[in-house]
Amino acid sequence: MRKQMIISVMSKDRPGIIASITGAIYRLGGDVADLNQTVLCGYLTMILSVSFEPEVTKEDVLAAISHIKTDCKFEVSIKEVAHNPEETEIEPPETYILTVQGPNKAGIVHGISQFCFEHNINILDLATTLKNDQYTMALQLDLTRSASSVETLQKELEEYSRQSNLTVMIQHNDIFQVTNEVSLH
Amino acid sequence: MLRSDQILATVEMIQKENLDVRTVTMGINLLDCRGGDIDATCDRIKKKIFSYAGNFVATCNEMSRKYGIPVVNKRIAVTPIALVGAGFHKEDFVRLAVTLDEAASSVGVDILGGFSAQVEKGMTATDREYIASIPEALAATDKVCASINIATTQKGINMDALAMMGRTIKELAEKTAHQDGFGAAKFVVFCNQPGDNPFMAGAIHGVEEADAVLNVGVSGPGVIARALERLIHHHPEPGTLQLDELAEEIKQTTFRVTRCGELIGRAVSKSLGIEFGVVDLSLAPTPTVGDSVGEIFKILGVDAIGAPGSTAILAMLNDAVKKGGIFASKTVGGLSGAFIPVMEDAMLAEAVGEGSLCLEKLEAMTCVCSVGLDMVAIPGSVDADTISAIIADEMALGVINCKTTAARLIPVPGKEAGELVNFGGLFGASPIMALKNVGKSSRFIAWGGRMPAPIHSFKN
Structure with missing residues (x-):
């Protein structure tokens, strides 16, 4: 072996x-x-x-x-x-994409990752860009272990958006795949 | 994972640009519902619609929530009712319309189409009974839409049926005079009507279809308008952006929009266990500000909709939409193109009010886009033969150009050109369009018979 x-x-x-x-x-x-x-x-x-x-x-x-x-x-x-x-690496059947956009400030990544942690959401991939002082973050998430439904998470993220002055959205990964890739899964 | 810019482009499209799936339409075959009498037939129709569509709306809503994309309309299309009700009389057809209305309400769909007949070559006794029932049937129902195919490239135009159309539309408008002739907004006359169109008022479940099928109508004029504005904004210097690049932007945006429709449609289809039919690639506007096909004309360079250049713009838009959509979807069908329904598009309606968009220009524009003279409010005083003759011109365009054309004209009782008519909701509002040369076509309509099929239809 x-x-x-x-x-x-x-x-x-x-x-x-x-x-x-x-x-x-x-x-x-x-x-x-x-x-x-x-x-x-x-x-x-x-x-x-x-x-x-x-x-x-x-x-x-x-x-x-x-x-x-x-x-x-x-x-x-x-x-x-x-x-x-x-x-052990079994791709979850459904993943979601969370996007964060807003003016750059300290603590954005921590805030979002803490939110994910508190909801037992696993971050599979994460990319950030900083351009013209605008911070953008895109995360691929596995929600299978989370007790919250997508609707609940969406509502909580709307509240999070209001409080943090960031635009935070969560959307099914399939949407991004079908609109950006040639092959239709 | 995809690149961040790709992800953000999709987020913009969904969250900020009115992206939705305009309609998921379930086609249901009713040919096996003909019973020994009208009661038995109505009973079977109700049961069959409920058996297929009982969970339809809930499933659409579930998929809409899952993917975060609204499905604006959930609709049903049925087999053209004149075939289902073979041998029935006028009053029986009214009963069938009421039954369809009740069935639509029982499953919670927005609209049901297919109170229809196909008479492009000739009319049976049943077809005549059906036509006679249209005014009362549509006045007595809320959710039922009617359509009739009176012309095809293969068979020419049924001029007898055409003559009846003007009278039917007038009677229908007058029966619903208390609603400004709203009944006429639920009736459309076709040439080359497709059997898999998910859009109303002309959706039917063609006899060539399976027992049940799901067709999807995508939307997206708002998404395309915003994409074009963004592209133009990023090229402020004159000469740095040309029309082919704008066409390419439309194509790529349509690809994305169509893919979303396909995704939702197939998810609903899988969940319900009903065959997926087609994605209809039409750009369907709504009266909502920012969801207008008319707006795209202005973005692409004419200061008034209807000004010279408008037909060329529409031709390019329609073509780019098809090119983008056809690669995005496994199966496309229906009408597939840009719609210009005047009342349903706030900017087209405004152009009518300003006098820049007249019937003749609209007619020219329908040569290069899908459908035709759609949701055009005309004075209530216009005579039936003039209405038939306007329809004849529109049918001729379809016959000769081997394309679908249609007319949905609303003669608003008691109102004249320039007065406002408002149906509310997706049906919209518009000033009444002034017509020229009214009352001068009666001798032509009176011939009856058939306008022969064109030479290029003989391809066997």
Whole structure:
């Protein structure tokens, strides 16, 4: 049984980071199952799900990544996971998109994420943009564990909009898919 | 997840731009409801409509809540009633209309269409009884809409039926004189009437259809108007934006609007276990400010609706709507195009009041858009033959151009050109349109018989 590891890497962005990291993993016999990366303010962060032969240790992986020649040192964190993460990642049948728009101020992300937490809503994806001092946030949400219905959440978010001076809306993900993608699901 | 800008474009469309699904219309076959007598027939009709549509409105509302998009109208279309009531007499057809009205109320739909006949080539004795019943049937009911197909490209125009139309419309308006002739707003005369149109007053459940089917009518003039305004706002420098780019914007916006209609329609269809039919790609305005097709004319560059250029604009709009919608939906049908129902569109109605939009220009515009002379209030004094002749011109446009055309004219009893008529709600309001050359077409209408089908209909 191969060993599963979740590896996260942060570094100043430059060409070749993914090639270097996956090269080090490849030389250790690792198989990258999944990889997600994003760049923010010139910094890259990525998270990888990798399987290795049982004799490969976290320390081996860390040493291999640390030996990569680079101007900016990689900040690396590695976790061994007991089982194949794919088994637990079941896409919920229905997801919702929550959008937040308004003038930039401190605490917007916290306020919304706290709202989600209090309603037992899992945030699957989140993206924000700041343009002309207008803050925009879009979240993909899984409501399956929440005790509140969508109608209740909509009403509460209307109230939240009024109090926070933000425009907050929640809408079924299918609407966004059908209006933006060519294929009709 | 999608990009934030895509998400926000959709949010704008839904929350700020009047996006809705204009109608979900359930078509129900009533051919198997003919009983031994009128009582048995009425009983079967009620039972059949209830069996299919009992949960229809609740399901539409549920899907509307789930997706956050209003479904403005829930409607039913039935098999043309002249076929269902074969052998019945005038008073029986009135009973059938009342039964349909009661059935519509019992399931909570807004309107029911299909009090109809198809007489493009000839009329049976039943068809004549049906036509004779129309004024009383529509005056006695609230939710029933009637339509009649008197012409097709394949068969030409039934001029005998045409002559009866002017008289029927006049009688219908006079029977509902206390409501400014509102009855005539529930009756439409067609050429090439489709059997899967979800919009009223002309929705029927064609004989080619399955036992029950769901058709969806999308909306969206407001959404398109706002999208065009935004595009124009982002190109303030002269010469940086051309008409093809505006057409492209209409196309893409229609794609999104149509997709929402398809999504809701299919969700309702799946939930009810009833076959999904078509999305009708028509741009249907409402009297609400900001939900007007007329407004799009002004945005696209004419200062008055009806000014030279208006027909060209409508041609482009209609074409772009079809191009965007046809790719968005698995199955399209119905009327599919831009509507210009005068009373139902506040800016078109205003143009009539200002004198910029006259009947002749409207008629020209109907050559390039779907449907025809729709919801046009005319003076009550106009004679029946003139009304028939206006309809004849509209039918000829449809016959020759192989397209659907229709006429829904309302001769408002006791009122003359320029006076205001207001039906309220989605039927809207408008000044009465002045007509030229009234009373000069009677000899033409008196010929009767048939106007032959055009040469290009013979394709076998």
